[in-house]
Amino acid sequence: MIENMLDELPPDRRRQLTDIAVEVSLPRATRLFEEGRRADRFWIIRSGQVVLDQRVPGRRAAVVETLGRGELLGWSWLFPPYLWHLGAETVGPVEAVEFDARAIRELCESDPVLGRAMYRYVAKTVADRLHGTRTRLLDLYGPQGSGLDP
Numbered sequence: 001m002i003e004n005m006l007d008e009l010p011p012d013r014r015r016q017l018t019d020i021a022v023e024v025s026l027p028r029a030t031r032l033f034e035e036g037r038r039a040d041r042f043w044i045i046r047s048g049q050v051v052l053d054q055r056v057p058g059r060r061a062a063v064v065e066t067l068g069r070g071e072l073l074g075w076s077w078l079f080p081p082y083l084w085h086l087g088a089e090t091v092g093p094v095e096a097v098e099f100d101a102r103a104i105r106e107l108c109e110s111d112p113v114l115g116r117a118m119y120r121y122v123a124k125t126v127a128d129r130l131h132g133t134r135t136r137l138l139d140l141y142g143p144q145g146s147g148l149d150p
Contacts, residue, residue: 013114016107022098032088033074039082040101042074048094052086061087065129072125077101078108078118 009017024043026032033039035055043050049068053061064086067073073096076084082101108115 009114009117013111013117016111016114017099017104020099020103020107024096024098026090026094026096028090028092030090030094032090033084035084035087037084039074039076039084041098042072042077042101042104043096043098045069045071045073046095046097048096049091050088050094051091052088054086065132066091072122075122075126078105078122 023046026048032043032050045067047069049066050073051063052065052067053063056062073088074084076082078101104118108118
């Protein structure tokens, strides 16, 4: 949860982030962001699930991942040009902590300790998701008998 994001920070820096955080309740089927649009916020999911999807020309958007409790929703806000790489929609009701991306980026720039911790947290999230994607691709397309099936 937000605690995971704050684990490596001293208390005064934790306070800086929690002062910016806003608790939000999102109803089912809320579209949070669209691929290619401006990434101006991010969330830590407290409860519920959000699907990440990608546009497929001539078809419905394909769900590429489902996020749940304690997970970071959105990392595009941290890297220029600050555009979403995917879309996101709530599956059911979601409780989350929302952060203003610009405010967090400004804090990261002005405070190297906070900035390093945020970049590390987002980088770990991206690396974990990349690993999960690779595993799913191997499950789908890997050679039979590769030992990847449970």
